[in-house]
Every structure is written in C-alpha cells, then in structure tokens.
Amino acid sequence: MAKCSFCSGKAIYSKDRTSFCKKHFNRFFIKKVEKVLHMSKLFNKKVLIAVSGGKDSSALAFALKKLNENLASSRKNHLELFHINLGISEFSEDCLTSVKELSKLLNLKLHVVSLADITQKSLEEIAKNRLQPICGICGTIKRYLFNKFAFENGFDFIATGHNLDDEALLIFNALISRNITNLVENRVFKPSIPEKKLVGRVKPLYFLQEEETLLYANINEIPYSKKDCKYSKKKRVIKNREILSELEKKVPIKKALVVLPIKLSSYMKDQKKEEDYKKCKLCSYPTIKRDICRFCELIRVEK
Ligand code: SF4
Ligand code: ZN
Ligand code: ZN
Numbered sequence: 001m002a003k004c005s006f007c008s009g010k011a012i013y014s015k016d017r018t019s020f021c022k023k024h025f026n027r028f029f030i031k032k033v034e035k036v037l038h039m040s041k042l043f044n045k046k047v048l049i050a051v052s053g054g055k056d057s058s059a060l061a062f063a064l065k066k067l068n069e070n071l072a073s074s075r076k077n078h079l080e081l082f083h084i085n086l087g088i089s090e091f092s093e094d095c096l097t098s099v100k101e102l103s104k105l106l107n108l109k110l111h112v113v114s115l116a117d118i119t120q121k122s123l124e125e126i127a128k129n130r131l132q133p134i135c136g137i138c139g140t141i142k143r144y145l146f147n148k149f150a151f152e153n154g155f156d157f158i159a160t161g162h163n164l165d166d167e168a169l170l171i172f173n174a175l176i177s178r179n180i181t182n183l184v185e186n187r188v189f190k191p192s193i194p195e196k197k198l199v200g201r202v203k204p205l206y207f208l209q210e211e212e213t214l215l216y217a218n219i220n221e222i223p224y225s226k227k228d229c230k231y232s233k234k235k236r237v238i239k240n241r242e243i244l245s246e247l248e249k250k251v252p253i254k255k256a257l258v259v260l261p262i263k264l265s266s267y268m269k270d271q272k273k274e275e276d277y278k279k280c281k282l283c284s285y286p287t288i289k290r291d292i293c294r295f296c297e298l299i300r301v302e303k
Helices: 021-041 053-068 091-108 115-119 123-127 132-152 164-174 180-185 211-218 237-248 252-269 294-301
Strands: 013-015 018-020 048-051 076-084 109-115 157-159 200-202 275-278 286-288
Touching: 018 091, 018 123, 021 053, 048 053, 048 132, 053 076, 053 200, 053 211, 076 091, 076 115, 076 132, 076 211, 109 115, 115 132, 123 294, 132 157, 132 211, 132 294, 164 211, 164 237, 164 252, 237 252
Parallel strands: 048 076, 048 157, 076 109, 157 200
Antiparallel strands: 013 018, 275 286
C-alpha cells in the first residue's frame, strides 16, 4: 500500500512522484487556493461565492471557509453564497437542495435567485430561435446576474469554481480559434471597476485539477449534486476536451496552458482598458463594444 510522502499515513492521491494521505492532501489543496488569494490580494474583502450545487463550487466554498478560519481577524474575508435557480427540472431542484445543505454546513448566508422570477421566461424559452448554443446563453445570464447581485450588494469579489481543467480547455479553445481576446481575458482574477458597475472576479481553484476538486469534495463529505444538466452533453467543447485529454497523456499541456494568460499579462498592460467598457443603454451595466449588453439582448429584445 502506498504511503504518504509526508507521514506514514495511507496515501489516497499521488502526483508528480508525491503521495498524499487525507490530511496532507487537504493541506496541498488549501495551499493551492491560498496561492490565488495571495495573487489577487483577497484578504479582508466581501466575497460572493457563486455556487451551482456542483462539486467544484461546493469544494470552493468549503476551502474558502476553512482558510478563513485560520486567518487573523484583520485578514478574514466576509463570505456569502449565491445560487441561481435555472429551472432545469430535477437537475435544478437537486442543485438547490445541495446548496442549502452546504450553506447550513458552513454556516454561510445563502442568496437564491430564480431565473424565471427575474426574466419571466425559462432558459429554454430564452434560447428558442437563437443561434447561440444554450450553454453559451446560460453562461451569459449567469455572469450578468452574478455581477448585478454582487454590485448591488456591495461585494468586492465574485469567486467561481473554475478549475485547472476548465481553464486549460478555455485557453486551448481560444488558441485554436485564434481568439486572442479570450486568451488574454482569461485570468486568475480581475479587479473591480466600480464606476463601470463591474465587480472583481477570482478563480481560487485555478491551479487545481478536476480530479483533485472531486477528491477534496468526497473525502470531506461536502454536499454536492451528482446529477448532470441535460444540456451538458451538447456542449461543443466536448470534442476539444477529448483532444486535450489525449495530449495530456503525452505532455503536461494543461499546466502549460493555464500559465499562459498569467505570463502574457506580465508583458502587456492591463488588457481590457476601462474605456472598452460601455454602459448598456437598457440596464446601465457594462457591455463591451455594444450599446445593449448581451443579457438585455437575450431577455429584453424580442427575436
Ligand atoms: Fe447551463 Fe449548459 Fe451548464 Fe446546463 S450544462 S447548467 S445549460 S451551462
Ligand atoms: Zn500524510
Ligand atoms: Zn443591459
């Protein structure tokens, strides 16, 4: 039986010739999250954690709470949870049950908004007759609602559960589609621009692989939904995900990809200049190079 490289305990995970027992795996996980907190100076801030009910964002909320417990009181973050009920039948019901359990376990305030209450439409109705895939529309809506809620409630940062695999895939897609904007935009954190009603973003799981967040969630018995959204299999990115996984078997490409935007940003000035953001004519929230933001176009402009 493999032993932990740091103690004589039973190893539950191995990586780069290092084995971890439960205690040392938890320590490894927290250190990776802490690294992002230092990079983004995320201390003594009001942080809204976007929880979907899935393993990544649930693991994120758990890790941020654990880290907070060990910080000096002047450095502790104020943490609250935010969930959007997308109204996707049993999937959304299960996610809602999980985030409620999580909120109870962590003793963190949970805010729930319902897409149907806000827009008077279901996700399917919004996506009907539109060329963009439903997941793209869902992503636009979630980003808009996270930002709006965080701005209106005075949060400094929105923390999301994107992991290293998600980020590597985004960067890989940006590279093969030669979408330089997406490549440099994809950062570990983005600061707030209050005058543009834009709340800062941080991805504390940026340096953790999907299998690591899954293991962290399971060994710590973190509540999360095991159901898949019925649209997840339709994602176009699945093909690229498979190509990336095949490449990863030969070279550690995922790690190389996620450091690209970080390296690039040190060579470039702050890529998204403030003047690139315009005010949406309908809702006054930020939009890039458009008069009406993507959310308003989806919700308020009839097709
Ligand atoms: Fe939204 Fe697509 Fe995720 Fe379902 S799979 S929650 S539609 S992004
Ligand atoms: Zn150990
Ligand atoms: Zn708008």
